[in-house]
Amino acid sequence: QVKLLAQEKVAALASSSGELAMESPYRILTKPHGHGDVHFLLRAQGIVERWRGEGRRWVFFLQDSSTLYFATFLCSLGVAAEHSLQVNIATMPRHAKEAVGAIAQLRHLDGRSVVANVEYNQLEPLLLATGHPEGDVAGPDGFSPYPGNTNGLILSLEEYAAQLQRTEGRIAEFVNPKYRDASRTDFKAPTRLECMMQDYVKTLAPEARVGFALYPPDFGYFPCKNDLATAARLSAAGLPPHGAASAE
Numbered sequence: 001q002v003k004l005l006a007q008e009k010v011a012a013l014a015s016s017s018g019e020l021a022m023e024s025p026y027r028i029l030t031k032p033h034g035h036g037d038v039h040f041l042l043r044a045q046g047i048v049e050r051w052r053g054e055g056r057r058w059v060f061f062l063q064d065s066s067t068l069y070f071a072t073f074l075c076s077l078g079v080a081a082e083h084s085l086q087v088n089i090a091t092m093p094r095h096a097k098e099a100v101g102a103i104a105q106l107r108h109l110d111g112r113s114v115v116a117n118v119e120y121n122q123l124e125p126l127l128l129a130t131g132h133p134e135g136d137v138a139g140p141d142g143f144s145p146y147p148g149n150t151n152g153l154i155l156s157l158e159e160y161a162a163q164l165q166r167t168e169g170r171i172a173e174f175v176n177p178k179y180r181d182a183s184r185t186d187f188k189a190p191t192r193l194e195c196m197m198q199d200y201v202k203t204l205a206p207e208a209r210v211g212f213a214l215y216p217p218d219f220g221y222f223p224c225k226n227d228l229a230t231a232a233r234l235s236a237a238g239l240p241p242h243g244a245a246s247a248e
Contacts, residue, residue: 011028087153094144099120100120170203
């Protein structure tokens with residue numbers, strides 16, 4: 001059974017001062033709010049509670065930009081069940097500075113910690129600011145010590161339903177503008193507030209059991225998200241191109 005859920009859009013911003021982007025003199029430009037809305041939508045439509053009533057135990061989230069999830073999801077499910085995980089994240093070896101979110105253990109000053117995704121554009125500044133002067137660099141195996149997040153997420157349904165009751169499916173928002181030049185004043189295109197489904201783990205209590213399963217590169221992340229010129233540039237630099245050819 002396939003059920004489609006409609007996501008509302010949000011107002012787009014034209015500049016770093018917060019000016020609204022206009023589609024026409026009397027119409028505000030809107031853009032999607034990000035795939036983090038899936039948690040709100042599943043709760044609002046009563047789907048999670050229906051699944052509980054049907055006796056289901058696990059939920060599997062994936063993105064259609066990559067196709068290899070179905071080669072590994074049963075293994076991810078087995079790991080989650082064996083270790084009683086609330087969340088199990090499918091990951092792959094990640095090249096240093098590769099434009100893929102990284103899985104890391106984030107630790108607060110008071111000792112609280114969480115295993116969570118750190119976006120690639122935030123990882124380097126975070127490492128530099130926390131006593132890692134070399135930033136994101138390759139280890140002896142040629143890969144970053146921070147594995148890449150493929151956004152294949154296995155969630156325990158019972159804990160997921162309880163957490164949605166507490167949070168109402170809200171996920172923290174962020175803005176990720178693409179700037180025209182180094183002055184960081186003008187946007188290449190209007191941006192907006194958005195949220196990501198993998199940030200669900202950041203809503204969990206410190207004692208929540210969150211883990212990840214690391215798969216070989218051949219079972220990793222091969223999305224088609226870059227044009228030919230960008231893919232060629234990345235390939236020449238020794239990084240995964242994430243273009244049409246590598247996705248095939």
